Amino acid sequence: MSLLELSQVRVRYGSVEVLHGIDLRVDEGEIVTILGANGAGKSTTLLSISGLVRPCGGDIFFDGKQLLRYPSHSVVGMGIAQSPEGRRVFGAMSVLENLRLGAFCIRDKTRSERSLSWIFDLFPRLFERRDQLAGTLSGGEQQMLAIGRALMAEPRLLLLDEPSLGLAPLLVRSIFDTVRAINQRGVTVLLVEQNARAALRLATRGYVLEVGRVVREDVAANLLADPGVREAYLGG
C-alpha cells in the first residue's frame, strides 16, 4: 500500500471542473514530482490533498485512511504538511512565530524545539532573521520559511508547490539540495515544479498533468529521456 493514493479525484471550481479524475500514488520515502503547464491543475491537486479544496468525486487515501472523511484542519496532524504556492508566510509575524505556528499540531514542546534546531541547521539564514517580520524577508528567505514552517509539523509527507519560483539560479540549486536532505531524513516528498529538469533529476518518479488529467506517469529517468516530455517541458 502506498503512503498516499489519489483515485479518480475530481475538483470543481464553481461550475468548471478543473481536475477530471486524477490517479496518483506516492510511496514511502519517494520524491515524486508533478509536471505540467500553468493551469494544468498541479496546485489544485496539492490543495485537495491538504483539504483546502474539497474534491467533488474520487478518493484520497493516506496511510490507509480515507482523508476526505476527516475535517480539513486535521490533515496536518495526520502527517501531511504543505509549503503552498506563493509561500503564504504570515507577513505580520516574526520568523520564529511563523515556525511555531507550523508546529500548531505538536503539543510536545521538546519535540518542536528539536524540529526547530534542525530547521535552523537546514536554513541558517532563518536563524539569523528569527525575530524579523516574515513580510520583510526576501523571496528566497520566505521560501525557506515556508518549507521550514511545513517541516515543523513533523510531516511524513511534505507537499512542495513551486519552491523555486522567482528565485535566483544559485538559490534554486540550494533549495533543491535541501529538498534532497529533507528526503534523506525520511520525509516523503511530493513536488510540483515548473523547473522540470531539476525536479526530474531529484525525483524517483514523475507525473505529467495536462488540463486536469494525468497524461504520463513514469520513472523520472525515463521522463527525462522522453522526446515528447523534453519538447514540452524541458525546452527541447
Next chain:
Amino acid sequence: MEQFLQQLLNGLAVGGIYALVALGYTMVYGVMKLINFAHGDIFTIGAYLGLTLLVSCNIAGMLGPVGALLAVFVMVALLTALVGYLLERVAYRPLRNAGRLSAVVSALGASIFFQNAVMLIYGARFYVYPDFLRPDFTVHLLGLNVPGVRLLVIGATVALMLALSAFIQRTRTGAAIRAVAIDPGAAQLMGINVDRVISLVFLIGPGLGGAAGLMVGIYYGQIDFTMGWSYGLKAFTAAILGGIGNIPGAMLGGLLLGVIEALAAGYVAMAWKDAIAFMVLILILIIRPTGILGERTAEKL
C-alpha cells in the same frame, strides 16, 4: 488646566468603552472580513441584561454592592458571549461561502432583530440603572475631585484591554487568531481549525461589547433600546480610525475618539462634539486611509 484634566479623564472613560466595543468590530473583521452590524445591539443586550440581573435577581442583597457589580459583570460578559456565538452559528456560518454581500444583509437583519427583540421585551422607553449600586465615592487626584465611577470604568476597560493583548500576543490560541486574520487558508495548512477560531472571536468580541454596555449603564445610569446604534457607530468609527482589523488600533482609536469628543464638548460646545469627532476622523483618513495603525507590513510576492 483643571478643566482639561477633567475632560481628559472623562474622555478616557468614554473612550475605553468605545474601545471595548470597537474590539468586537475589529476582531470579527480581522478573521472574517465582515462588519458585524449586530455588534452594537449585543452591546445594548449587555446593558439590559445587566439591568435585569441587578434589579430582579437581588444579587446585591446576596453579595453586597461590590460583589454584585463583579458578579453581574462576569455574568453579562458570559451571556453576551453566548449571544455572539449563537449569532455566528445562525446568521453567518451558513453564509460563509455565499459572498460578502449576503453576510452583510444577514448582519443588518440580525441587528434589526436584536433591537426589536429588546424593544418588545423591555418596551420602548428609557430605563434607569439602580443608583444604590453606582459607586458614588470621590477620589482626590492631582488636586482634582474625580468621581470614583469614572476611575472604575477607566480601570476596568484598561484591564480588559491589557488582558486581551496578552492573550492575543502571548498564547498559542492568540497566535492562531492572528494567523487566521492574515490568511485563513494558510492557517488551515498549519492545522488550525478556522471555524473554531471564528467561534472564539464571536465569544470574545461580544463578551467585551456586552461588558461595555453594562459599564455605560453604570456610568451614565440610563439606557434605552437604541443605544447600540449610536455607540455602535462611534465604536465602528474608532475601529476604522485605528485601522480596521488591527487590535491595538481599535484600542487607540477608541481612546482617541473618546478624548477628542470630551475635549470638543468641554471647549467648544456639547452639541458640536460629534461633528468635531467625525471631522477628525475624516482628516485622519485623508492622511492615512488605512487608519492610524492599519496595514503596516507590505506583502511580498
